[in-house]
Amino acid sequence: MGAPKQKWTAEEEAALKAGVLKHGTGKWRTILMDPDFSAVLSLRSNVDLKDKWRNINVTAIWGSRQKAKLALKRSPLTPKHEENGKALSVVVQSNEEVVDAKPLAMASGTPRNGGPKDLLARLDGSTQMILAVCSS
Amino acid sequence: MGAPKQKWTAEEEAALKAGVLKHGTGKWRTILMDPDFSAVLSLRSNVDLKDKWRNINVTAIWGSRQKAKLALKRSPLTPKHEENGKALSVVVQSNEEVVDAKPLAMASGTPRNGGPKDLLARLDGSTQMILAVCSS
DNA sequence: CGTTAGGGCTAGGGTTAC
DNA sequence: TGTAACCCTAGCCCTAAC
Numbered sequence: 001m002g003a004p005k006q007k008w009t010a011e012e013e014a015a016l017k018a019g020v021l022k023h024g025t026g027k028w029r030t031i032l033m034d035p036d037f038s039a040v041l042s043l044r045s046n047v048d049l050k051d052k053w054r055n056i057n058v059t060a061i062w063g064s065r066q067k068a069k070l071a072l073k074r075s076p077l078t079p080k081h082e083e084n085g086k087a088l089s090v091v092v093q094s095n096e097e098v099v100d101a102k103p104l105a106m107a108s109g110t111p112r113n114g115g116p117k118d119l120l121a122r123l124d125g126s127t128q129m130i131l132a133v134c135s136s
Numbered sequence: 137m138g139a140p141k142q143k144w145t146a147e148e149e150a151a152l153k154a155g156v157l158k159h160g161t162g163k164w165r166t167i168l169m170d171p172d173f174s175a176v177l178s179l180r181s182n183v184d185l186k187d188k189w190r191n192i193n194v195t196a197i198w199g200s201r202q203k204a205k206l207a208l209k210r211s212p213l214t215p216k217h218e219e220n221g222k223a224l225s226v227v228v229q230s231n232e233e234v235v236d237a238k239p240l241a242m243a244s245g246t247p248r249n250g251g252p253k254d255l256l257a258r259l260d261g262s263t264q265m266i267l268a269v270c271s272s
Numbered sequence: 273c274g275t276t277a278g279g280g281c282t283a284g285g286g287t288t289a290c
Numbered sequence: 291t292g293t294a295a296c297c298c299t300a301g302c303c304c305t306a307a308c
Contacts, residue, residue, distance in 0.1 A: 008295085
């Protein structure tokens with residue numbers, strides 16, 4: 001059909017990483033419309049960016065230090081926690097190896113439609129976002 | 137980002153359907169302020185109601201396509217019977233049409249006395265009026 | 273200013289191709 | 291068998307119109 005399974009090139013992946021550094025995670029459409037990346041990623045959709053970023057992080061976590069995660073899958077019992085009004089607590093991964101750009105983007109203080117003002121302000125102590133662009 | 141995505145429960149969906157039956161579509165704020173549903177839908181906004189109703193109708197129209205597609209893809213092993221104890225009475229309809237609740241609600245005209253309101257008024261936590269809108 | 277209708281986006285699960 | 295790429299959709303957000 002029209003989808004011959006288009007593998008990601010190094011340039012595309014680099015552009016994606018740079019775009020996440022610049023705009024933060026979740027801003028796939030924004031990255032796509034950024035003139036700096038629109039050329040390289042012209043063949044990709046915003047969903048593609050999201051999926052690729054997911055794959056990158058999955059592999060990165062596995063290479064790091066978190067392997068006991070799939071073991072908790074496929075539980076014969078019902079892992080279904082359907083609460084009505086109760087909020088389920090979600091544990092956030094500890095710092096270190098997990099590449100999490102979300103706090104970066106949201107750390108600017110504006111919860112709603114903020115701007116990537118001081119994106120790099122937080123990028124010092126933890127320093128987990130290195131990677132960024134293998135070299136461009 | 138404090139909302140990790142709040143999935144609709146069966147109770148909420150039932151309340152929404154009942155509310156549409158009672159007040160008609162488009163009266164989201166009215167449904168929300170109805171004492172019969174305000175408790176269940178307290179965490180939802182009028183926009184949420186609108187969006188959910190849209191999703192419900194979209195999925196209800198299914199059947200023209202993709203249904204057979206996914207039906208065959210249905211995993212051979214899916215012993216999922218873990219409903220929350222609430223047994224929904226599903227009315228099977230050979231016709232897969234969208235059940236328009238608007239005529240139903242309006243069909244009573246001006247129920248000065250003894251309208252269908254009394255029937256729906258006793259809506260509590262249990263699901264009991266799935267009758268309409270629950271195709272396939 | 274509040275509400276609704278509709279378009280658009282994202283997150284996550286699921287599926288296909290390799 | 292495992293993994294990357296892709297598909298599907300529920301829930302949410304944004305905007306225009308009223």
